[in-house]
Amino acid sequence: MATTTGGFSSEGLALEARTLELESLSHKDAIEIGEIAMDFGFQRGLGIAVEVRLKEWIVFHASLPGSTPENDSWIARKARVVLATGNSTMYERVLAEEQGIDWYAAKGLPEETHAIHGGGLPLNVKGMGCVGILLISGLPQVQDHLLGVDVLTEFLARKGELQ
Numbered sequence: 001m002a003t004t005t006g007g008f009s010s011e012g013l014a015l016e017a018r019t020l021e022l023e024s025l026s027h028k029d030a031i032e033i034g035e036i037a038m039d040f041g042f043q044r045g046l047g048i049a050v051e052v053r054l055k056e057w058i059v060f061h062a063s064l065p066g067s068t069p070e071n072d073s074w075i076a077r078k079a080r081v082v083l084a085t086g087n088s089t090m091y092e093r094v095l096a097e098e099q100g101i102d103w104y105a106a107k108g109l110p111e112e113t114h115a116i117h118g119g120g121l122p123l124n125v126k127g128m129g130c131v132g133i134l135l136i137s138g139l140p141q142v143q144d145h146l147l148g149v150d151v152l153t154e155f156l157a158r159k160g161e162l163q
Contacts, residue, residue, distance in 0.1 A: 005094050005118075006142035013091040020152045021124045023161050025131050027059060032158075033123070033134055034060025037151045046147070048138035051075050052123075054131065056083065064138075071137040078120030078135050080113055086130040089120035090145040119144030121152065 022029075034052040041048045047066020052059055056079075063071065078089045084107065085092055093116040096103035104111045118141035123132030134151060136144045156162040 005090065005097065006145075008090060008094045008142075010091060010095040010098055013088060013094060016149065017088060017091065017122065017124060020121070020149065020156065021126050022156070023126060023159070025054070025123050025125050027054065029155075030054055030059045030123070030132055033151060033155050034062065036154050037134065037136060037147070038062045038064065040147060040151060040154075046139060048136055048144075048147070049075060051079070051133075051135040053079060053133045053135070067138045074115060074117070074119070074137040075135045077113060077115035078117065078137070079133055080109070081116055082120045082122050082130065082133045082135075084109060084114070086122055086124075088118075088122060088145065088148075089116050090118035090141065092116045093118070093141075117141040117144070118146075119148060121145070121148040123152075 030052045034050055037050040041050060041064045047064060049063045049067040049071035051061045081089050081092055092103060103116050119136040121134045122130035123134060125131050134148050136148050
């Protein structure tokens with residue numbers, strides 16, 4: 001199991017989420033986060049789809065060369081997990097593995113519409129919780145998640161908010 005989730009722990013992922021918390025998130029910021037993800041994808045030659053949402057509203061979407069329409073359904077399924085829990089998809093998966101539970105059965109959410117696969121990261125604003133979502137699909141789930149972390153780290157660095 002650990003091989004599919006990169007040796008993450010729920011504790012480490014919770015700390016990561018706190019480290020990546022934003023001071024604020026405007027519509028313009030959400031688009032900038034998407035543009036950073038798209039630029040990283042192009043620079044690294046990644047066949048990914050990227051989406052940024054403000055809650056359920058899609059404000060940025062890009063399907064890079066090498067991605068497929070299937071990536072959009074993965075994005076939608078990951079988004080539903082973040083909306084339902086306020087946590088990253090990787091956190092939910094790792095926590096379920098640590099607890100030895102069937103996440104879908106425990107949450108009463110169908111796997112057809114929800115995916116606890118890395119690449120869905122909440123855009124948490126201090127004092128407000130999850131106000132948006134960064135979604136990446138097209139790489140193995142650990143790489144989808146780590147790319148999202150890279151993107152948010154770069155965004156925070158540009159804003160001078162990196163802790």
